[in-house]
Amino acid sequence: MPKFESLDHLNEYRRQLRARRDPAQPQVLVCAGPGCLPLGSEEVAAAFRAQMEERGLNGKVALKTSGCHGLCARGVRVLIRPQEIAYQKVTPGDVPEIVETTLVGGGVVERLLHEEPETHARCQHKTEIPFYRGQQSLVLRKLDVIDPESLDDYLALGGYRSLRKVFFEMTPDEVIDAVERSGLRGRGGGGFPTGRKWRICRDTEEPVKFVICNGDEGDPGAFMDRAVMEGDPHAVIEGMIIGAYAIGARRGYIYVRHEYPLAVKRLTLAIQQAREAGFLGKNILRSGFDFDIQISQGSGAFVCGEETALIASIEGHIGEPMPRPPYPAISGLFGQPTIINNVETWANVPEIINMGPEWFAAIGTEGSKGTKVFSLVGAIHHSGLVEVPMGTTLRQIVFDLGGGIPGGRAFKAVQTGGPSGGCIPAQFLDLPVDYDSLQQVGSIMGSGGLIVMDETSCMVDVARYFIGFLYEESCGKCTPCREGLKQLKKIYEDITHGRGEEHHLTLMEDLCAAMASASICGLGQSAVNPVLSTLKFFRHEYEAHIRDKKCPALVCRPLLTYTIDPEACTGCLACVRECPVGAISGVKKEAQEIDQELCIKCGLCYEVCQFDAVRRE
Amino acid sequence: MDAARLEGILSRYEGEPYDLIPVLQEIQDNYGYLPKDEVKEVARRLKVPLTQIYSVATFYKMFSLVPKGRHQVKVCLGTTCHLKGGPRLVDSLCSRLGVEVGYTSKDGQFSLETVGCLGSCAQAPVMMVDDKYYARVTVDKVPKILKLYQS
Numbered sequence: 154m155p156k157f158e159s160l161d162h163l164n165e166y167r168r169q170l171r172a173r174r175d176p177a178q179p180q181v182l183v184c185a186g187p188g189c190l191p192l193g194s195e196e197v198a199a200a201f202r203a204q205m206e207e208r209g210l211n212g213k214v215a216l217k218t219s220g221c222h223g224l225c226a227r228g229v230r231v232l233i234r235p236q237e238i239a240y241q242k243v244t245p246g247d248v249p250e251i252v253e254t255t256l257v258g259g260g261v262v263e264r265l266l267h268e269e270p271e272t273h274a275r276c277q278h279k280t281e282i283p284f285y286r287g288q289q290s291l292v293l294r295k296l297d298v299i300d301p302e303s304l305d306d307y308l309a310l311g312g313y314r315s316l317r318k319v320f321f322e323m324t325p326d327e328v329i330d331a332v333e334r335s336g337l338r339g340r341g342g343g344g345f346p347t348g349r350k351w352r353i354c355r356d357t358e359e360p361v362k363f364v365i366c367n368g369d370e371g372d373p374g375a376f377m378d379r380a381v382m383e384g385d386p387h388a389v390i391e392g393m394i395i396g397a398y399a400i401g402a403r404r405g406y407i408y409v410r411h412e413y414p415l416a417v418k419r420l421t422l423a424i425q426q427a428r429e430a431g432f433l434g435k436n437i438l439r440s441g442f443d444f445d446i447q448i449s450q451g452s453g454a455f456v457c458g459e460e461t462a463l464i465a466s467i468e469g470h471i472g473e474p475m476p477r478p479p480y481p482a483i484s485g486l487f488g489q490p491t492i493i494n495n496v497e498t499w500a501n502v503p504e505i506i507n508m509g510p511e512w513f514a515a516i517g518t519e520g521s522k523g524t525k526v527f528s529l530v531g532a533i534h535h536s537g538l539v540e541v542p543m544g545t546t547l548r549q550i551v552f553d554l555g556g557g558i559p560g561g562r563a564f565k566a567v568q569t570g571g572p573s574g575g576c577i578p579a580q581f582l583d584l585p586v587d588y589d590s591l592q593q594v595g596s597i598m599g600s601g602g603l604i605v606m607d608e609t610s611c612m613v614d615v616a617r618y619f620i621g622f623l624y625e626e627s628c629g630k631c632t633p634c635r636e637g638l639k640q641l642k643k644i645y646e647d648i649t650h651g652r653g654e655e656h657h658l659t660l661m662e663d664l665c666a667a668m669a670s671a672s673i674c675g676l677g678q679s680a681v682n683p684v685l686s687t688l689k690f691f692r693h694e695y696e697a698h699i700r701d702k703k704c705p706a707l708v709c710r711p712l713l714t715y716t717i718d719p720e721a722c723t724g725c726l727a728c729v730r731e732c733p734v735g736a737i738s739g740v741k742k743e744a745q746e747i748d749q750e751l752c753i754k755c756g757l758c759y760e761v762c763q764f765d766a767v768r769r770e
Numbered sequence: 771m772d773a774a775r776l777e778g779i780l781s782r783y784e785g786e787p788y789d790l791i792p793v794l795q796e797i798q799d800n801y802g803y804l805p806k807d808e809v810k811e812v813a814r815r816l817k818v819p820l821t822q823i824y825s826v827a828t829f830y831k832m833f834s835l836v837p838k839g840r841h842q843v844k845v846c847l848g849t850t851c852h853l854k855g856g857p858r859l860v861d862s863l864c865s866r867l868g869v870e871v872g873y874t875s876k877d878g879q880f881s882l883e884t885v886g887c888l889g890s891c892a893q894a895p896v897m898m899v900d901d902k903y904y905a906r907v908t909v910d911k912v913p914k915i916l917k918l919y920q921s
Contacts, residue, residue: 188892191903225892373848376889453831469790471829530850536892733865760909
């Protein structure tokens with residue numbers, strides 16, 4: 154890769170790069186995204202490498218391990234381009250057949266094609282699969298096209314071309330103006346207008362400013378940012394260069410959580426490539442603009458996703474938030490004006506410049522422009538990563554894209570916004586999803602986790618889970634959050650252990666009111682959402698726990714009784730071996746029995762029984 | 771204290787207080803914990819009070835002041851893993867390893883931790899042993915996974 158000294162040099166390189174590439178060349182893209190990696194992407198890619206070597210296809214067929222292909226539930230995913238044949242659930246053992254039938258023979262391996270859950274219809278091409286058909290990809294569009302470790306791949310798709318407009322045709326004010334007119338709002342959750350934030354920072358008189366990319370994706374159930382950082386790292390860097398030029402920053406940080414080692418690796422490599430190519434460093438493309446980026450790794454603290462805590466962490470302190478104002482745009486990192494935007498926000502910026510703010514503003518709703526990436530998981534057929542225009546309804550996302558709920562079970566709720574969000578019941582399925590509509594029903598957009606729950610989920614348990622999570626993660630600096638969460642946690646323990654009392658529900662509402670109004674940062678202020686939304690929409694479940702001492706969804710284990718059905722039990726002793734307290738006994742190959750006095754209701758026997766002989770009620 | 775080993779880490783930094791967290795991260799990755807003597811040297815070199823290092827080391831989850839086991843078992847307790855049986859995995863591991871979360875088994879082989887979310891929600895419940903992910907883990911798979919690492 155040369156160091157680009159000028160725009161002409163870059164354009165000429167890009168022209169030659171494209172001329173060298175044959176669009177008809179067969180390509181195998183093995184997904185190595187967050188979903189497929191644990192299923193064995195590396196082994197599948199290695200099998201392709203070996204087979205292609207054996208069949209003499211090296212040089213004729215390009216093999217790439219790519220970012221997330223989206224439909225994680227059916228991993229490991231393999232996409233054959235240019236035909237866009239989408240294979241699913243590929244194991245190393247399937248590889249010889251794919252190579253033989255598709256790469257050599259030009260045919261299709263039917264059994265590895267996508268199958269719709271209800272109709273059993275097979276879909277050969279990616280675009281025929283309903284999961285993809287309902288999407289509009291701006292941020293994710295390169296993820297199943299490029300090798301994230303190849304700058305050439307990024308350049309061939311027009312990467313870094315926004316810098317021509319930004320450096321040579323636009324003033325910083327015009328860049329901010331474009332971002333403002335696009336209507337882009339922060340994708341990390343708050344939804345603050347990005348352009349306005351940049352304007353506030355630009356207007357400060359301080360000579361030293363910073364830009365930060367918030368990649369501390371801590372919301373459990375969310376992996377959008379991980380997929381973008383791992384799958385298209387240069388898009389984030391390109392966005393940050395534009396932002397830095399707009400506000401006049403010369404140094405940037407990408408704050409990534411250490412639980413995402415691959416994201417750290419890919420971003421580190423991309424920064425190094427961008428430096429070598431001259432997109433970072435001094436006098437970028439002879440524009441006179443200097444800018445560089447370094448990575449700062451999180452050390453495992455959820456609260457560091459909050460911008461003031463994140464800044465404290467980069468400065469070498471514990472992640473305790475500061476009261477705002479002053480906002481970081483006025484006084485941020487090392488006391489200097491600082492712009493912090495989320496990964497997805499940054500990744501949207503280059504395309505807004507390339508295509509123009511009007512193009513972007515034409516997508517979405519009145520108050521929320523563009524698309525939003527969601528990690529769609531939980532009780533759903535097609536778990537994975539989806540990107541839809543703002544304003545798409547929950548029903549479309551859950552049923553059209555997600556394929557609905559498996560096992561014929563009923564939809565109960567969808568949880569958005571992570572621990573700061575709420576649970577939305579079935580009556581709001583036709584709600585168009587945007588920042589404002591979600592807030593109206595007591596939840597938030599958040600960073601984009603969308604967790605679908607069916608009748609087997611207990612909403613009291615879900616709220617208890619989030620409160621437990623937040624209790625662990627609260628930094629402890631301010632009293633309402635620290636003590637409020639502690640008390641809420643205790644009440645939830647009581648309710649789910651059969652010690653709940655009627656007055657608990659009002660007490661919880663009172664605690665929530667105090668926390669929402671008096672906590673320093675978003676963690677405490679929004680911690681009430683999981684509680685209040687479940688109290689509002691699923692109060693009957695709380696009442697069943699408190700009045701009847703029952704968990705209708707059979708989740709809260711202390712309220713359950715485990716017994717063994719003598720008819721179904723084969724006496725295999727799997728449960729006896731698993732029981733941590735020795736409560737199960739009986740003769741081998743005959744029905745076993747649980748001693749209710751000894752049983753601690755851990756449910757491990759239920760879990761390991763292969764014959765559905767353990768009953769719970 | 772292995773001075774050369776620590777020097778290898780410190781030499782890559784400017785020696786300013788804001789280098790504290792990356793330096794501690796490297797020591798943690800390198801040594802598996804934050805040894806006392808090394809931490810004292812870091813305090814001196816970065817001009818940071820030992821009390822601040824203690825507060826940082828106990829605030830962030832990745833740091834440990836005691837040595838960890840040979841293998842790190844991490845069970846994801848993200849929302850999806852919670853719904854799909856993550857807590858039961860934790861129970862099973864606790865009982866099989868004879869430890870509580872946050873501790874190391876007596877034979878020094880395994881340290882057990884839970885994490886907020888590993889980001890592989892579509893394959894819930896997920897656990898990791900060292901750098902290897904295990905997808906859709908059920909309680910009955912736990913002994914087989916542990917066996918791969920038992921020496």
